[in-house]
Amino acid sequence: MSRKDLEIARHSAFLSGLPEGVRARLLSRAHVRRLGRGVPVFLQGDEALYFQIVVEGWVKLYRLTRGGDEALIDVLGAGLCITDPRALDGARHALSCETCAECRIVLLDPGAVRACPEARAALADAVLRLRDGQMERMIRQLERLKLMSASQRLATFLLETGRFLGQPVEFILPYDKHLLAAHLGMKPESLSRAFGRLRAFGVTGAQKQVRISDVGALRAHCLQEAEVLAAA
Amino acid sequence: MSRKDLEIARHSAFLSGLPEGVRARLLSRAHVRRLGRGVPVFLQGDEALYFQIVVEGWVKLYRLTRGGDEALIDVLGAGLCITDPRALDGARHALSCETCAECRIVLLDPGAVRACPEARAALADAVLRLRDGQMERMIRQLERLKLMSASQRLATFLLETGRFLGQPVEFILPYDKHLLAAHLGMKPESLSRAFGRLRAFGVTGAQKQVRISDVGALRAHCLQEAEVLAAA
Numbered sequence: 001m002s003r004k005d006l007e008i009a010r011h012s013a014f015l016s017g018l019p020e021g022v023r024a025r026l027l028s029r030a031h032v033r034r035l036g037r038g039v040p041v042f043l044q045g046d047e048a049l050y051f052q053i054v055v056e057g058w059v060k061l062y063r064l065t066r067g068g069d070e071a072l073i074d075v076l077g078a079g080l081c082i083t084d085p086r087a088l089d090g091a092r093h094a095l096s097c098e099t100c101a102e103c104r105i106v107l108l109d110p111g112a113v114r115a116c117p118e119a120r121a122a123l124a125d126a127v128l129r130l131r132d133g134q135m136e137r138m139i140r141q142l143e144r145l146k147l148m149s150a151s152q153r154l155a156t157f158l159l160e161t162g163r164f165l166g167q168p169v170e171f172i173l174p175y176d177k178h179l180l181a182a183h184l185g186m187k188p189e190s191l192s193r194a195f196g197r198l199r200a201f202g203v204t205g206a207q208k209q210v211r212i213s214d215v216g217a218l219r220a221h222c223l224q225e226a227e228v229l230a231a232a
Numbered sequence: 233m234s235r236k237d238l239e240i241a242r243h244s245a246f247l248s249g250l251p252e253g254v255r256a257r258l259l260s261r262a263h264v265r266r267l268g269r270g271v272p273v274f275l276q277g278d279e280a281l282y283f284q285i286v287v288e289g290w291v292k293l294y295r296l297t298r299g300g301d302e303a304l305i306d307v308l309g310a311g312l313c314i315t316d317p318r319a320l321d322g323a324r325h326a327l328s329c330e331t332c333a334e335c336r337i338v339l340l341d342p343g344a345v346r347a348c349p350e351a352r353a354a355l356a357d358a359v360l361r362l363r364d365g366q367m368e369r370m371i372r373q374l375e376r377l378k379l380m381s382a383s384q385r386l387a388t389f390l391l392e393t394g395r396f397l398g399q400p401v402e403f404i405l406p407y408d409k410h411l412l413a414a415h416l417g418m419k420p421e422s423l424s425r426a427f428g429r430l431r432a433f434g435v436t437g438a439q440k441q442v443r444i445s446d447v448g449a450l451r452a453h454c455l456q457e458a459e460v461l462a463a464a
Contacts, residue, residue, distance in 0.1 A: 063371065063375060065375060065379060066455060067455045069379055071374070071375035071378055071379050072378060073371055073374050073375070094364070094367070094368065094371065095371070131363060131367075132326070134367070135326065135363075135366070135367060135370070136326065138367070138370040138371070138374065139295065139305055139326065139327070139370070141374055142303070142305050142370065142373055142374065142377070143295060143297065143303035143305070145374070145377040145378070145417055146303055146304060146377070146414065146417040147297060147301055147303050182378065185377050185378035223298060223299045
C-alpha cells in the first residue's frame with residue numbers, strides 16, 4: 001500500500017476516530033484492491049468480510065428492484081467507508097456496490113482485532129458511528145428528494161461536490177450525467193433542464209466541466225422557499 | 233397498561249426478538265403515554281431516554297430544514313419502535329417526532345436491564361436489528377422516490393397500508409392527505425392527480441375512504457417499467 005493511500009485511509013471518518021493502536025493494527029493487515037470502471041465490488045447478500053474504504057475513485061451503492069431496475073442509493077468517493085457496518089459480525093451486505101470510475105479500495109480485516117477485547121470494543125464503537133453517518137446521509141437524501149426541486153437538488157450536489165474536491169468554483173464532474181441523474185432521482189432530460197435553470201445562478205460549463213461564478217447565489221437558491229415542495 | 237397495549241408491545245418487531253426474560257423485565261417497568269393529535273413526542277437533539285413503541289395511532293418523524301421547512305422522513309403506526317436505537321447509550325434523537333392522530337405509546341426504560349450484562353447484550357442485539365430495520369425503511373423510500381412515478385408511489389403506499397391495517401380492499405386513510413403528500417414526496421395537487429390516475433387501476437373513494445377493486449392490477453402498476461424513472 002502506498003504512503004498516500006495509507007494517509008487517506010488513516011484520515012477517513014471511520015479510522016480517524018479509533019485509538020492509534022487499533023488503527024495501526026487494522027492497517028498493518030490492510031491491502032489495496034485496484035479496480036477498473038464498472039466492476040462489482042460486492043453484491044447484496046454477499047457476506048461482509050472486510051471494512052472497505054475508497055481511497056481513489058467513486059463507487060455506487062444500489063439495489064435491483066423486482067422489476068430489474070437499478071435503484072441508486074448513494075455514490076461515495078475517497079475517504080468513505082463503503083462496507084456494511086455489520087462486517088464485524090460477518091453479516092451480509094444490504095446493498096450492491098460497483099465502481100463508477102477507476103478505483104483503489106483499502107480492505108481492512110476485522111479479524112486483525114478479534115483477539116483483543118479492548119480493540120474489539122473500540123471498533124464496535126466506530127461501527128456505530130459509521131452506521132450513524134450512513135443513516136444521516138440517507139436522511140439528508142430523503143429531505144432533499146421530498147422538499148427540493150430538481151434544480152435545487154442539483155445545486156446542492158454541485159456545491160457539495162466542489163467542496164469535497166477542494167475546488168469550489170471550477171471542477172470536473174466526478175461521474176457521468178446518466179449516473180448523476182439517477183443519484184439525484186431525476187430523468188436525464190430533467191437533469192439537462194436543471195442545468196439550464198442554474199445558468200441564471202451562475203453555473204456554466206460543457207460536458208463534465210462545471211464553473212460556479214457565484215457560490216453565494218447558488219447557495220441562496222438551495223434555500224429558496226418558493227421552490228420547496230416541487231418534487232414529483 | 234391494558235392487556236391489549238401489552239400484547240401489541242410484546243409482539244412488536246423490537247421486543248419479539250428478545251429472550252422472554254429480558255422482554256418481561258423491560259415490560260415490568262413500562263408505562264403508557266396517551267397523547268392527542270399534533271403533540272410533540274420528542275425533538276431532534278433531545279436525549280433518547282426510552283425505547284418508545286406506538287401501540288395505537290400514528291406518529292411522524294421529521295426534521296426542520298435551515299429554511300424552516302419540515303422534511304417528513306417517515307410515518308409510523310402501531311407495533312413500530314420510534315426511538316433512536318442509541319437510547320441504550322443515552323444518545324440524542326437524530327429526528328423530531330410528533331403525533332398525527334390520537335396515540336398511545338409504550339415507554340420502555342433501558343435502565344430496567346442495565347444491571348444485568350446478559351440482558352444488556354440481548355438488548356444491544358435487538359437495537360442493532362432495530363437499526364437495520366430503520367435503515368431498510370429508508371433504503372426502500374429512496375428506491376421509490378428515485379425510481380417510481382407519483383402514482384406508483386401512491387399505489388405502493390395504498391397496498392402496504394391496506395395490508396398493515398388488515399383490510400387490503402377497503403380502508404380509511406390513517407392520516408390526512410396533506411401529510412400523505414409530504415410522506416410520498418409530492419405536492420398536494422400531485423397527490424390528487426395521482427389518485428386520479430389510479431382510478432384506471434380500480435382505486436376509488438371519497439375523502440379518506442379508499443377502495444381497491446383489483447389488488448392485482450394495482451400491484452402490476454407498481455412494477456410497470458414504462459413508468460419507472462418518472463420522478464422529478
